[in-house]
Amino acid sequence: IRQQYGSYITNNVFLYGKLRIKLCKLKCDLIFLKVCKRENLLPKFVTFKIPSTHQHHQRAIQNCYRAILINEIKIKKRQLSQLYKMCKNLESSIQVEMDPVIKSRIRTIIKELEKEKEIVFRNRHGKKLEMLRTLQKLPSNIKRKTITTSPIKNYSKRTLTHDETVALENGLDFILPSLTFDEESFISNIETLFVSLLGKCSDKNDYEERESDELIVYNLTPEQLKLSNKLRKLCDTFRWNAYKTISRYRDDTEPMIRTLRNLSKDKSIHISRADKGRAVVILNKIDYNTKMESILNDTGAFKIIESDPTLKKEDMLQHKLLKLRNSGFITDAEYIYARPVGSGPGKAYGLPKIHKKDLPLRPIISTCNTFNYKLSKLLAKKLGHLRISPNIINDTFKFVDEIHSLRFNQDEIKLVSFDIISLFTKVPLDRTIEIILEQMYGKPHTCTFSNKKKDDWCDNCKNRYELKSLLEIATKDSHFIFNDKIYCQLQGIAMGSPLGPLFADVYINYLETKLKRRLVTNGVLYWKRFVDDSFVIVKKDADINKLLKILNSFDPAVQFTVEIENNGTIPFLDILISRNNNSTGSRTFTTTIYRKPTFTGLLLKWTSYVPMSYKISAISSMAYRAIRICST
Structure with a gap:
């Protein structure tokens, strides 16, 4: 190195090696200090001798020891x-000047030295920890408090190996590096x-259009040559870092990939x-298929169809959208967006409800790439304003702030929540479509009932008719595939459709409006809803069963269940709402984070190969939610 690059680069290389070893020691020291802090151990350097006449200050002395330890961690x-x-900085200066092959060799040597030193440092710290544990009579198996619930729920006959368990414990959102x-x-x-960058893009669209003997020559200025050389070095550095990253992860990733495969x-x-x-x-495949087919x-609700109607429906929708564009009902941009190309049937699958007996499945239909998926997204966006209601919760934090601002006499109220059973599949499509049309265009005119031709209808009736046809195409004409069989959904809206939340909110808004007077008369003081879950404050003497009967009487298909507060608390979404018994001069309700029984503690793993952000x-986000939701 000295012969080829001189003493300056050589000194930087040696200094870089020393700093890397020092960095390794500092990391080991920091780990040692954190273990001492966690297990309440006191390294020798934080303690000092106290005369026997001052032993009555023992509590203050212990606090001082711990403060020294914490301060040392901050310094480290x-x-x-x-x-x-x-x-x-040193690495950057070395990379610019040195050949990538030599840099790679230097890194390998330094890395080997780091590993050797790390073993020495860890052994030394291990002995110190054992000695401190013995002196302070602490067990050596103290561990941090962790969530013991396993994220793996194995209901199959297969027994997982250790490697399979480790791989699956990362969760299904875990990303492995390439x-x-x-x-x-x-x-x-x-x-x-x-x-x-040179501004000399080829006018040929494909490399095959060029002549085989065509020679391309770029006459670069000295400045361009200098910058191109810099770009080349940056590319070499990027490539070297990429291979280095691949090499670093290969030993851990390849066995996991084989296990999952x-x-x-x-x-x-x-x-x-x-x-x-x-x-x-993990379920037995037979059990899963049996539950889905049942x-x-x-x-x-469903019907098996003999052949795949995707192409026929796609062609029909293309003609329909073209006609609407030509008539001016939709814009060119909306036509291009909603026009289906290369569509396929939806994919049905089930998600196990592990918090319920016998593990029932929630049917989901993935409508991505279906012929009416883009149309559904377009309609959901254009009709989104119809979901607005004073009863709907759009933001958890605003809901919490509103709860904190409420003032009620604790002796005169109680808390309940209502939940709708399978709302999405029970929403009456025809009725909901009519509600949407009425909110958009008002009551139907006489045009649709008269003998007039459609071309002679008023613009309002024409628009009403076209929107109705699009809504029916987006919701009623859904088909999907499961286990090589093609099904057509006859009622309700599919879980997974972009129009699902819109239809659910529009219909339940309508239900709430119609029943509001009866509910208030029977003791409802406050009502807020998020999709199919409602948080309700009622009078102390309100008949909950009567309220439930009123809600269930509106539509036989849409049925509610009720949960009553327990010891003044009730869970709602991810919030635990409690009545404050000492509410004189303060807020009536307190809130905190609520974890459902299905919570496993599994979050995005730090080792997942995703951006640091x-x-x-x-x-x-979890810390922010805790700060915003918790009252104290």
Whole structure:
């Protein structure tokens, strides 16, 4: 190195190696100090001798010891940050000047030295910890408090191996790093960028259109040559870092990929996420198919069809949208967006309800790439204002603030919540469509009942007719596939359709409006709803069964269940709402975070190969929710 690059680069390389070893020692020291803090151990450097005449200050002395330990941890963290910056600067200066092959060899040597030193540091700290535990008579198996609930719910006959358990405990949202680097795409993209920067893009759309002996020559200025050389070095550095990352993750990733691949080959089991929570659920394939088919065999809700009608329906919708664009009912942009191309049937699957007996399934239909998916999204966006209601909860934090601002006499109220059974599949489509049309265009005119031709109708009736036809296409003409059979849904709206939340809110808003007077007369003081869950404050002497009967009398298909407060508290969404018994001069209700029984504690793993911002957001969002929701 000295012969080829001189003493300056050589000194930087040696300094870089020393700093890396120092960084390794600092990390080990920090781990040692954190263990001492967690287990209430006192390293020798934080203690000092106290005369026997001053032993009555023992409590203050112990607090002082702990303060010294905590301060030392803060100092180590600052030193660690400074060392990281110094190493980064040295590494950058070395990378610019040195050949990638030599840099790779130097890194390997330094890494080996780091590993050797790390073993020495860890052994030394291990001995110190054992000695401190012995002196202070603490058990050596103290661990941090963790959530013991396993995220894996295995209801199948298969017994998971240790490797399979470790792989699945990461959750189904865990991202494994790629173990390949696409050299061809990388080079192609960089060359395209380079040529674009030069402003000499080819007028040929495809490389095959060029002559085989065509020679392309770029006459670059000295400044362009300098910048192109810099770009080349940056690309080499990026490629080297990519291969380094792949090499670092390969030993851990390849065995996990093999384990998951072998697990996926077992056709006797079905692996999915739970209906609520992030649990990984394993079912026998036979049991899963039997439960799904028992749901789909309901002839009142589903029907098997012999052939796939996707192409026919796609062609029909294309002609319909073209006609509406030509008439001016939709814009060109809306036509392009909603026009279906290359559609397929929906995909039905079930999510196990692990919090209920016998593990019933919630049927979900993935409507992505169906012929009416984009149309449904377009209609949901255009009609979104119809969901607005003073009873609807749009923001958890605003709801919590509103709860805190309420003032009631505790002796005169009680808390209840109402839940609708299978709302999405029970929403009456025809009735809901008529409600939407009435809110958009008012009552039907005489045009539709007269003998007039459609072309002679008024604009209001024409628009009403066209919107009705689009809503029916988006909701009634849904078909899907499960277990190689094609089904058509006869009633309700599919779980997974973009129009599902809109139809649910519109219909329940209508129900609430019609029943409001009766509910208030029978003791309802406050009503808020999120989709199918309602939080209600009623008078102390209100007859809950009568309220339930009123709600269930509106539509035989839409049925409610009720939950009454327990010891002055009731869970609602992810909030636990409690009545404040000492509410004189203060808020009537207090709130805190509520964890459902299905909560497994599984979050985005720190080792998941996703951007750092995702990981930070996973933690910060939970902390923010706790601060905003909790009263204290």
